[in-house]
Amino acid sequence: MSTPRTVLVVGGGAAGNAVTILLRRAGIAVDLIEAKDDWNATAGSGITLQGNALRVLRELGVWEQVEESGYGFGSVGITAPDGTVLHVQDDLRTGGDDLPATVGMQRPQLQRILIDAVRASGATVRLGTTAETLDQDAGGVRVRLSDGSEGRYDLVIAADGLGSATRAAIGVTDRPEPTGMAIWRIAAPRPAGVVRTDLAYGGPAYIAGYCPTSDTTLYAYVVEANRDRASIPAGSYADEMRRLASAYGGHWPEITAHITDPAQVNYTWFDRLLVEGSWHRGRVVLIGDAAHCCPPTLAQGAALSLEDAWVLARFLTGADDWDDALLQAYYERRIARVRPVVEASVQIGRWQLDGVRDADVPGLMARTMTMLRELP
Known part of the structure; x- marks a missing residue:
């Protein structure tokens, strides 16, 4: 054949x-x-x-x-909920040494x-x-x-x-099959000091993190236990994400100020x-x-x-x-x-x-x- x-x-x-x-x-x-x-x-x-x-x-x-x-960037930061950087770890270059470890994109x-x-x-x-x-x-x-x-x-x-x-x-x-977690995501302007992914564990969410996606943008996310989607009106998405994100310090207050439009907030379960x-x-x-x-x-x-x-x-x-x-x-x-x-x-x-x-x-x-x- x-x-x-x-x-x-x-x-x-x-x-x-x-x-x-x-x-x-x-x-x-x-x-x-x-x-x-x-x-x-x-x-x-x-x-x-x-x-x-x-x-x-x-x-x-x-x-x-x-x-x-x-x-492009090559490390990940671990922070306390208040924004204090606890550790910075170099990312492994899984694509080989001639490519960045990580690229964030819109x-x-x-x-x-x-x-x-x-x-x-x-x-x-x-x-x-x-x-x-x-x-x-x-x-x-x-x-x-x-x-x-x-x-x-x-x-x-x-x-x-x-x-x-x-x-x-x-x-x-x-x-x-759902794993029991869910994530709120939004695109926002990038604060000048955000040059890598930073992850905060603890606080009202399991994870609060962000990733630079260009010289001027990032996307931010908070992870919590999943909830019945029907119990969260789409019009309240910005309020819900802002409520969770407002507990975090460091660059988060500047990011949180842009969580205003529910149509720009995405909520999905982990599967x-x-x-x-x-x-x-x-x-x-x-x-x-x-x-x-x-x-x-x-x-x-x-x-x-x-x-x-x-x-x-x-x-x-x-x-x-x-x-x-x-x-x-x-x-x-x-x-x-x-x-x-x-x-x-x-x-x-x-x-x-x-x-x-x-x-x-x-x-x-x-x-x-x-x-x-x-x-x-």
Whole structure:
């Protein structure tokens, strides 16, 4: 069998965009569909990109734009709730010594960079479009789209996120499960003294932190036990986040002064998902949050998704036959790396929820990040 010629990518987030760019570079025809009309170009506040994420972004050919748009730094500070700096730890350069340890970015800016790269790749893009039916046979998948059109593909890559409809459609019954924590996030102007991520443990929240995202911006967040979303009116989001953040000192008073617009505050629960056994059914394969998700305690969600895209593209472009054995090999390659990150991310939060005071958080973080320095 010759190399399959046509791929449908379902979902235009980090994983879907990345795999599209890489497959198009290899000359494979790619259709990308995204449910949101705006391609998620304005969604989110900020994102922390560790070195292993930057390594993939460099492979995509967008590192220079990321470097110019974001804010690179190499350490993390631990502070008391009053803002007193207790310890500054150098971050491990998981992407190699020729890349920063960490880059903070405005999430919409990263999405726009990836969107531009997808469009430049020559992929066909349909926005406001979903996959309605997937009919498989031994040679491919016939897909009916929500716009009424149909197409036949050699492979469908499901990159449609945590609530993946594609995952459910192919019979994978795994679902995300809440871990017990939730996070408030907002983008705000960057105080001049904020040059790295600082994390405060204790106070009314489990964690209060911020990350510079450009020369003029940052995103700030506070983590608490999750609450029934229905009990928090959207109009009170700014009040709720400001109430929690106002207990913290240092740079927080300047940040808190900008928590005024509830529409700019994002509230989400922490979830855990890890699909076991395989990430494909026939010729439909899962990547990114559709296959796994972890709390942001290690800032590895986007990085793992980007790695999925990179590894899957290498498998696909390096093989003549896109068969069950190839897709299972992709899963086995990724699960060995993803599982310990998901488990460590959940464990760090569990220790906090359980009030474990002698937990070896630094040791667990160091072991996990050292593993991620290796190529995926």
